[in-house]
Amino acid sequence: MAYIPPHKRNSNETERPLPTPDKLAPLFKKHVDIGSSKYNEWTSKLIYADCAISKWWAVGLDDDTQFPSSVNLEPISLDTILQKSGEKPLALMNPGLDTDSEVKWDLPKCPWVYIADKVLEDLLASFENVRKEMESPKLEELRPNLVARVGKVLFYRSPSVSLEYIRENLTTEMLKKWKRRFYTNVPVSYMEKIVNKAVPNIGLDFKSEKDIYQVKLSDSSRPDSTLSCTCIVNEHGKLHFYKVELNQVRNMVMDISIPNKNLDLRLMLNVKRVLTTQTDDEMQSIRDLIDSAIIDPDVKGGLRWPLEKASSGKYNVVGVWHVIAKTYKNQSLRLKVRHADRFNFRTSVGEASWEINLHLEKLVAKLKEEKVEVNSISETLEENMKFIWDNFLSCERFLT
Secondary structure, X not given: OOOOOHHHOOOOOOOOOOXXXXXXHHHHHHOOOOOOOOEXXXXXXXXOOOOOEEEEEEOOOOOOOEOOOOOEEEEOOOHHHHHHHOOOOEEEEOOOOOOOOOOOOOOOOOHHHHHHHHHHHHHHHHHHHHHHHHHOOOOOEEEEEEEXXXXXXXXXOOOOOOHHHHHHXXXXXXXXXXXXXXXXXXXXXXXXXXHHHHHHHOOOEEEEEEEEEEEEEEEOOEEEEEXXXXXXXXXXXXXXXXXXXXXXXXXXEEEEEOOOOOOEEEEEEEEEEEOOOOOXXXXXXXXXXXXXXXXXXXOOOOEEOOOOOOEEOOEEEEEEEEEEEEEEEOOOEEEEEEEEEEEEOOOOEEEEEEEEEEEXXXXXXXXXXXXXXXXXXXXXXXXXXXXXXXXXOOOOOOOO
């Protein structure tokens, strides 16, 4: 299906009026969802703001609730998840999907237009909340970021519900009630395809490569947040600390299942706080933790601490990530391809994964403008979704 620019679309496509700024506040309250998905699986801490929006929905259905007969909900064997929850998650699969054939979409709108329409109201409402935070007189620097991630939405069913019943009665309304997580570990072959084919085809230039460690700290004075300390290895082979951020606010998380594609999509409006208000004693406690870390490539996460050295003052080490990331960029987008080796000190579970993150920088710049042009944002959002649809949502059968 060819892309039709917004100003050239036929009038038979279902249209709805674009929201205006004065309507955003009631929309924001209307769409708040405080469901069970608001847990960070690596810290076991609540990290969303009270007014965060979290949604899941599917694209490409004949109606809004019913899945086609070719789509099944199948159990997925992932050792890491089994260690954490003791049960196999389920994922939507289309066994008959042939990746070499063209997928037919019998929809009133192009799928990327449908996604943009579903997201627009919540995106505008969420950014209004971000704008208020940015304008408040705080010493902390706020960095809004809109990220698109590819992966697979995994669901957790009640043990009392059989797979046979699920397959016979599979609807979106059923799945909305279940606990879920977004699994971002993509196959190596997919990562190589993105780097070797998609990057040059879409005009992204290599920008940088970073090898960093992120030490996750719990703060007894902020029990519902996690401090993330970014570190590098200096010339002496020791861990060197240079930045600490508060990972607390995620204003919008949209998980999108796409039965006629092999990958799902997550759109996340994120706000990080670069902390500048710690006391000297607090900063010294953080530096003591970083200085006592031992770099060890043989352990998950790449770092370990001597006995009784994993806490200092009000801070405790709860996790560590060793991240090797390559960044590609153009004027509108920033693509980050990263290998993340993680370890959770609370659960003693680790995982290494390949991940693809696409930062929609042009769209964020438009959202930050003093006078928000809703039509311009809508067009840019559609362009971004079309770009992602064409270049990032196709690979071999996922998780096999």
